[in-house]
Amino acid sequence: MVHIENLVKRYGDLLALDHLNLDIKEGEIFGLLGPNGSGKTTALNCLLALLRYDKGRITVFGKDMTPDSYELKQGIGVIPQNVAVFDQMSVYENIDYFCGLYVSDKKKRRALVEEALKFVELGDYQKMRPKKLSGGLLRRLNIACGIVHKPKLIIMDEPTVAVDPQSRNNILEGIKRLNENGSTIIYTSHYMEEVEQICTRIAIIDKGQVLATGSTEELKAMIKTGETIRIENLVLTEEHLADMRELPHVYRLDYQEQTLVVRLSSAKHNLVRFLNYLQAKDIPFGRVLSELPTLNDVFLEITGKELRD
Numbered sequence: 001m002v003h004i005e006n007l008v009k010r011y012g013d014l015l016a017l018d019h020l021n022l023d024i025k026e027g028e029i030f031g032l033l034g035p036n037g038s039g040k041t042t043a044l045n046c047l048l049a050l051l052r053y054d055k056g057r058i059t060v061f062g063k064d065m066t067p068d069s070y071e072l073k074q075g076i077g078v079i080p081q082n083v084a085v086f087d088q089m090s091v092y093e094n095i096d097y098f099c100g101l102y103v104s105d106k107k108k109r110r111a112l113v114e115e116a117l118k119f120v121e122l123g124d125y126q127k128m129r130p131k132k133l134s135g136g137l138l139r140r141l142n143i144a145c146g147i148v149h150k151p152k153l154i155i156m157d158e159p160t161v162a163v164d165p166q167s168r169n170n171i172l173e174g175i176k177r178l179n180e181n182g183s184t185i186i187y188t189s190h191y192m193e194e195v196e197q198i199c200t201r202i203a204i205i206d207k208g209q210v211l212a213t214g215s216t217e218e219l220k221a222m223i224k225t226g227e228t229i230r231i232e233n234l235v236l237t238e239e240h241l242a243d244m245r246e247l248p249h250v251y252r253l254d255y256q257e258q259t260l261v262v263r264l265s266s267a268k269h270n271l272v273r274f275l276n277y278l279q280a281k282d283i284p285f286g287r288v289l290s291e292l293p294t295l296n297d298v299f300l301e302i303t304g305k306e307l308r309d
């Protein structure tokens with residue numbers, strides 16, 4: 001569906017994309033996961049031929065993508081990061097306007113707009129102006145405008161930013177349904193939980209480069225972390241920390257504000273060994289959590305920094 005090869009994009013001296021490579025196959029919900037400023041939006045804008053780039057090649061549906069590739073663009077739906085609708089038009093008129101960019105037949109258009117309204121559950125709001133909608137409903141309108149012409153490739157740039165949890169779930173469920181109905185989806189986010197929840201394959205991006213690609217399971221299998229133990233409300237000395245570093249399977253230990261976070265390779269009895277140590281040293285502690293690896297652990301191991309920063 002999409003092939004991006006050695007893409008380089010500079011903004012003046014800033015290297016925003018540094019030989020970025022991506023291959024997105026039909027039927028995927030492909031996640032681009034990276035912190036703010038890692039180059040996700042720039043990559044999408046190059047892919048859509050909205051931005052000139054310095055080097056590289058991009059094909060969509062097997063053909064070179066250029067600013068006047070109108071035929072290719074008809075098969076693509078874009079849901080931009082910032083809501084892009086017309087304030088002076090109603091919800092219905094907005095969706096109809098975007099549909100009209102691709103479909104001239106009025107009857108066909110009416111059916112498509114009705115379908116899109118139903119899909120995002122905005123039927124009750126169709127006469128309202130966008131300014132009257134809550135943040136979550138506005139995002140849903142933004143989505144309806146991008147998908148109304150039934151594109152086979154849908155590009156979503158952080159569609160859940162600043163959205164309440166209920167609307168967020170509604171949007172994520174909608175994305176899954178769009179995919180089940182046959183659309184391939186490219187989804188950018190810096191929320192790893194969302195990407196884990198819906199994406200079939202993920203590219204982890206930092207500083208304009210793809211650091212790793214795979215399904216959630218494949219990415220987690222690439223790293224050492226098998227388990228993360230978090231122990232709260234405990235007071236430790238440097239000596240304790242040095243002892244703990246020597247315990248089997250420990251390879252990273254962070255202690256801040258009386259909370260200990262230990263990353264260990266996968267093994268039985270990791271937690272018991274830690275609790276036994278604390279008991280033996282008579283160290284009181286609060287809540288204890290043991291977590292399986294997350295995409296944040298993958299990011300941390302590859303880059304040395306937290307995705308959440």
Ligand SMILES: Nc1ncnc2c1ncn2[C@@H]1O[C@H](COP(=O)(O)OP(=O)(O)OP(=O)(O)O)[C@@H](O)[C@H]1O
Pocket residue numbers: 011014016034035036037038039040041042043190
């Ligand atoms: N028009 C521009 N002019 C100059 N620098 C830019 C421009 N657009 C983006 N940048 C810079 O390029 C880098 C990549 O930005 P980009 O917006 O692509 O990242 P992102 O991963 O999409 O981040 P975000 O989630 O914040 O949108 C950042 O350092 C950003 O400051």
